[in-house]
Structure formats: structure tokens, C-alpha cells
């Protein structure tokens with residue numbers, strides 16, 4: 001039992017020990033690799049629109065400083081607690097190391113339902129959260145980014161709050177900012193574009209065409225919606241989508257541009273159609289070629305893993321598949337899993353490009369961003385598949401092992417500090 005204990009961190013811990021067993025990491029090295037370097041909890045008071053004072057709990061966990069600053073998103077969601085944030089920080093570490101980025105993992109969040117806040121309250125909370133974090137973050141210490149419930153606008157408020165404190169504009173303190181405030185072209189689309197790119201690589205390996213293939217996507221926020229658009233652009237038929245307000249299914253293929261327009265105009269899927277409404281509880285189990293969880297953790301448990309009926313499981317969300325489900329999937333070699341730390345790495349890869357551009361004040365065009373993104377993803381994809389083939393292990397084991405081994409080697413070479 002420790003402060004992180006809970007369903008999400010317990011999952012990260014179980015996964016880590018499986019990898020540590022496979023890599024034969026001795027017992028006395030394990031806690032050092034797994035446990036976060038720092039965990040910060042803050043109170044974020046704001047004046048609510050109704051005149052009352054409201055206090056929200058905020059967190060930031062910095063997993064390790066071995067390879068450079070820590071890097072990670074900020075989640076505004078009711079589920080946020082220190083254990084969830086720590087698990088996301090740990091996964092972020094293995095993800096950055098797998099992609100070859102000079103970062104440790106971090107994650108932050110506020111326990112709040114962002115959909116229940118007015119725009120003014122969201123700004124107040126975002127600014128207060130960053131203000132409370134100023135002593136603990138910095139462009140060479142810990143760099144924030146968006147995650148569930150936060151977006152480009154929130155990043156602009158973070159950057160502005162930090163810059164006011166410094167007395168100068170410090171664009172490199174956050175990534176995922178609007179392009180007008182030092183963001184990079186292609187960051188907003190990066191995660192979804194990366195997912196679609198890797199799905200194409202996976203389908204290629206299976207000898208299956210993208211054109212006419214069917215896809216189901218859970219979650220229609222930044223990642224889910226861009227993934228849908230990128231897959232549709234490759235000729236994939238998106239037959240099912242859901243968000244926290246609605247779920248739609250059409251075996252003939254949904255009208256993705258119309259869904260995107262509706263979500264952009266209303267901020268949600270609800271209200272798009274009555275005829276196409278479907279049961280969200282069974283969406284993931286419906287037959288399709290490409291299944292993409294792009295919302296929450298732990299949606300594919302052992303029971304769901306036995307029921308899913310797809311050729312490619314592309315984990316766009318962080319931690320959608322439980323360790324129990326992995327055991328079931330190990331008996332289902334018919335399913336090609338693109339594990340989360342590879343599948344959604346496009347986001348942090350382009351965040352890294354944004355940070356590099358901000359530090360140099362030298363900006364790239366979108367074609368250069370995308371070209372470099374696909375090269376990094378392709379390299380990681382090939383490494384994971386080669387390792388999985390060589391050692392006859394699952395793709396997740398291979399991906400995490402590459403990440404964990406990189407962090408471990410650097411810690412060994414450096415000493416005890418980071």
C-alpha cells in the first residue's frame with residue numbers, strides 16, 4: 001500500500017513487474033524504476049460564477065529526470081486522483097523512451113468535471129492550477145501539455161500565467177498551444193494522425209487493404225475525431241463512434257465530415273441523429289476490422305477482450321486494456337495490438353518538436369512536422385515488431401521492455417540522483 005494505490009496505478013505496477021520479470025530486473029532496482037521522483041498536490045481556489053468560493057484538488061507527478069525534463073499532459077476530469085496521475089506519468093516515461101525522446105514522464109490533473117464549468121471558471125481554474133505549479137515546473141524541469149478535458153486554449157492560459165510570473169514570454173513551458181502563441185503546426189492533429197499512420201502499417205503487415213476496412217472509435221475528442229478524419233481520408237469506413245453523450249452505429253459507414261462538423265459546433269456527439277443511436281455498452285464488442293478505444297482507461301477488461309471482434313486493436317487512449325485482458329489477448333493471436341505507448345505516441349513526439357522549435361525560435365512547416373513524426377513512429381513500430389518476433393512476446397511487452405530498458409540503462413550509468 002502506498003499513496004498511489006488504486007485501480008489505475010495498480011495496473012501500471014502489474015504491467016511494470018511483468019516487464020521487469022521479462023527483462024530480469026533484480027528486485028532492489030524495481031522500486032527505483034517504478035516510483036515517481038516527485039508528486040505534488042495543490043489546492044486550486046476559484047471564484048465561481050454563483051459568487052461562491054470553490055476549491056479543486058490539483059496534482060502533478062514527475063516520474064523521473066534521468067533523460068531530461070519531464071513531459072506530460074494535464075487532465076481535467078472527475079476521476080483524477082494521485083494514483084491515476086502517477087500511472088499516466090509512468091506510462092509516459094516508457095512512451096518517451098520508446099520514441100527516443102529526451103524526456104521522463106509526467107502527468108497532471110485537476111479533479112473536476114470540465115463540462116460543468118463556464119468558460120470563465122475554466123480560465124480561472126487553469127490559471128490557478130498553473131500558478132500553484134510554478135515552483136515545480138520549468139522549460140528544463142517539467143513541460144506540460146493537453147490531455148482529456150484540456151485543450152489549446154487551456155495551454156495558452158498556462159503559458160500566459162507562467163510568463164506573467166517570469167516577466168517575459170516563455171512559450172516553451174507548455175506544448176499543445178495555439179499556433180498563434182508559439183505552438184507548432186500539426187500538434188493538435190498529431191496523436192490522431194499517428195494512430196491512423198500506425199493502423200495503416202499494421203494493416204499492411206496483415207496484408208489487409210485500408211480502403212473499405214471498417215473502424216469503430218470510442219471517444220470523439222481531440223484524438224478520436226482526428227483519428228476518424230485520418231482513417232476516412234485513407235478510405236476506411238467508420239461504422240461506430242461514441243463519446244460521453246451519445247453512441248452511433250451504421251454498418252454502411254457514418255458520415256465522418258458531418259460528425260466532425262456537428263462535434264465542432266456543439267462540443268459533443270449528442271443531437272447528431274436519432275436513427276443511428278446505438279448502445280454504448282456493446283460498441284466495443286461489435287465486429288469491425290479496426291477497433292480504437294480513444295477515451296478512457298480500463299475499458300477492455302478480460303471479459304471484453306474475449307468478446308472483441310477485430311483484426312487491429314489500436315490503443316489511442318492511455319491504458320485502455322487491463323493486464324487481465326492482456327492474458328486473454330495472448331490467446332488471441334488473430335488480433336494485432338498496437339499498444340498505447342506506441343499507438344498514441346504521435347502527441348508527445350510533436351510536443352517534443354514544438355518544444356525544440358520554441359527553444360530555437362525557429363519554426364517548421366507542417367509537411368516537415370508530419371514527415372519527422374512518421375519517421376519516428378515508423379522506427380518505433382519496426383523496433384517493437386522486431387523485438388516481439390525475436391522473443392515471441394506480445395507487442396505491449398516488446399514496447400514497454402524497450403522503454404523500461406532505456407530508462408534503466410541511463411539510471412545505471414548516472415547514479416542515484418535522477
Ligand code: NAD
Nearest residue numbers: 147148149191219220221222223243244295317318344347
Ligand atoms: P478529449 O477530452 O479531447 O476527448 C475525450 C473524449 O472521450 C470525449 O469525446 C469524451 O466525450 C469521451 N468520453 C469520455 N467519457 C466517455 C465514455 N464513458 N464513453 C465514451 N466516450 C467518453 O481527450 P483526448 O485528448 O482526445 O484524449 C483521449 C485519450 O487519448 C486519453 O486517454 C488521453 O490520455 C489519450 N491521449 C491524448 C493525447 C493528446 O494529444 N490529446 C496524446 C496521447 C494520449
